[in-house]
Structures are given as C-alpha cells and as structure tokens.
Amino acid sequence: MQDMRSFVTSLEQRGELVRIRRPVDSRFELAAVMTRLEAAGKAFVFEQVRGARYPLVGGLFSRVERFGAALGRGPDGFTHKDMEAALEQAKAQPIAPVEVATGACHEVIHTGDSLDLRHLPVPWFFERDSGPFITAGVGFARHPHSGVINVGFYRTLILGRDSCAINASSLSDLRRIYGHAAAHGGEMPIALAIGVEPALLFAAASKLPPTISEIDIAGGLKGAPIEVTRALTSDLLVPANAEFVVEGTVDLSRRCTNVLGEYAGQYGPESAPVTRVTAITHRREPLFCSILAGRNPEHNTLGKIATYGIKRDLAARLLQIDPCVRRVNIFSDPRLGPMVHVAIAIAKQADGQPAELIRRVFSTPGNIFPVSRIARRVIIVDEDVDVDSIEDVEWAIWSRLATPEQMVLIPGVESWELDRVSRPGEGSLRVGIDATMRIRDRDALARPCTPGFESIRLEDYLDGPA
C-alpha cells in the first residue's frame, strides 16, 4: 500500500468505510460517534468537523485482519501471530529509506503566522482530558548517540495555535532522547507525521532496540524503501507521502500535564515538554487521521504490536529461570487492566516451590524492562494447564487454590506510570498465585481425560469432511 489514502480508498471499495456528512463537534461529539462506529467495525471519514479545515479519517486498523490487507497479504485469517512473524522477517531483512528531493507532504506549507494547529480536526475524547489530542501522530526524533531516527506513536496535546505537548512514556526511547536533550542545551527538533502509510504505522507501534530505525523495518515490511524527505525547519527526515507533518522544537525546560483516557480504561496523567511548532505542512486535500483513544479496538489492536517484543523477551528469560519451568505465557490484554499477567507451567516437585518461584520471577530483570515493572500477577500452574488460554489458567486458580500460603502478596513495587493505583514513592501491589495442585491432592484434583483422545482424527469416522 503506497500511502494512507490508498488504504482508505480500498476500505471504501470493500464497503468497510462510512462517510459522515453531517457537521460534528470536535469536543466529545466526534469521539462519541467514533466509539459507536468502531464498535460496529467501521472505518470512517468525518467530512465536516466544526471549526476545522480538513476531514478526519479513523477506525482504519480496528481489526487485525486489516493489517494483512494493508501489507498485501490478504485480510482472511491474518492474526497477530502473522503480524509478529512479518515484523520478525522485516527485522531480518530491513530496507533503508530513500531520500527524495520533495514529497507530497510539502504540497501546502504553513509557517509563521499562517500556521495554526487549531485548524486540524483534533478530537477532545474524554471529560477529564487536558484538551484535544492528536493520537495518530507518528513522531520522528534523532537518537543523540547513534544518529538513527527513532519513530513511535506519541499522543500530542494541542496547547494553542503553535504549541503542543508530545508525550513520551517512561518505556519509550523518545523519553531517553528527551532526557539527553534536557542535559545538553535543553532543546531538540521533532516532527510529527499524521496519516502515514500502513507499513510505517506498524513499525512505529513496534518496540525496537534504539540502534534500529523503525523506518528501515517499515521498508522491510513493505518490501520497498520508504520515501523520506528533509523537514523544512530541521535536519530530520519525514515520510514524503504523509498527509500532514507538524515540525517543531521541543523545549525541555517547559512542561505541562497531559491527561488522556488511556488504552486500559483509566486516565493517564502524565507530564510532557512543550513543543513550539515551526511548520505545518500537508498534502493537497489532506486527510487528518485519528485513533480513538481509550480502551477501544483500534488503539489496542495497534498497541498490541508494541507488546510482541516485550513479551518475547520476558518469556525467553522466564523459561530459563528454573529447570522446573515448562511453558510461559504473558497475557497483555486491556480487559485485564494496564499491566501484564504471567502464567508459568511447571513440573512441580514440592509444595513450597511455586511460591519461591513467584518471588524469583518478580525480581527478574528483562532486556527491555524488569518483570515487576509491568507484571501485576504471576500464576504458577501444573503442566496439564494450557498457559496460552486465560480461561484455563483462571480455571486452575479457582479449582486448585486451597490455602492462603498459595497466595503471595508483594506490596510497594515500583510500576510504570499507567499503573494508576501506584503512587509515587509507594509503588503498588504484585500478586502471585500458586494454582498448582498440592501434591497430596493430585488424585482428587486430576482432570478427567479420555485415553486415546489426542490421536483421534474425526475424518476417520465420518463419510464426508468434518
């Protein structure tokens, strides 16, 4: 897919996109209608947002099947596993971008007095948000040491005509780039591209080591280089076919609070440095893109991409933590709150073993983050439980938990900022559950099983296909 607008056209041709012609208000009304449309699985274009000069498009990636369609691999049966595999392949075969002299993103240029962020159709999503937020903005900033351009999604609060606050969570590389700039001069250039081609969108959502540029991974995903062009007011490179590019200078000495309803269904109050906008450029007849904030399908479908690498890293470490460990799975699901839940199947030899293992798991470092920073719960199960199924893991808890000693509570653990029950200096609770059978109960609690079941093939018993 060459650019975002081609994907919009393809969705419209398949009848998956609806157009809203009636004027809507950017404060709450837009978000309320977006919520209904996303729940119905529809992508959408709002043609008239009151006070704004451009239409708003959204709901494009509320279903993972559309990732496949956008990458030319067909929507049918495309899953997060396929997306993870596609990203791994792109990492193995990255393709560097090509720089072009000029791009469609520069067809219309606003600088000085002619630039005004308030002309964009930026939704105000939730009652207690700090203001309207750009949510599909893909930020471009240069790593100070490697020179690599780092790309990620960073929600951006509109503060006024020419100022905004670009949020970098404590888990992001951008936070570290901000930190370096704060210590060296206090300012840095940044660019926010809105309405980028799908491959770049997926690469921006993924969590990569700081030495790898997401632009190269986007090229690998697309199977062709991403076209970039020089920003107008800095030496950054920006995607040539983006619908909009907002360029600016981050002033690390000025901060503001930016509260937004977050992906796991609670407000995320954070603080971000203020960015002075130096240029807004866009294509002719541009489409402003937005991702419905909060615990909603598109945010979480795209957000899941960021968890692939984190989960793999943690699972690989935990598999090595003790010879009794057989299988590990990390659940990251906004239905289970903002943190991850770790399920580990073990071959248990003694009743005290799981509780001891739980404590070791919570003190395990990771390559990207320590386990305790993002894991709320560790559940140890027997080998007969399917750790990939949350239902089976929950079944094990509520069938095999017998004594208080099987619960491990660890208070005061430092969390990341979206664990909102965690207060600065106090941390929050970690929960370990030994959901294994006590050895003396094994006979009583055995799961009913039918000998020979595994080898049965239904087609051997039917005249036609099953």
Ligand SMILES: Cc1cc2nc3c(=O)[nH]c(=O)nc-3n(C[C@H](O)[C@H](O)[C@H](O)COP(=O)(O)O)c2cc1C
């Ligand atoms: C819709 C959406 C919004 C996001 N908003 C933010 C954000 O405001 N701040 C942030 O640091 N990460 C946010 N993320 C996650 C990052 O984009 C993602 O973790 C990325 O890998 C961070 O890149 P970095 O570590 O290279 O800076 C968001 C992800 C999605 C899909």
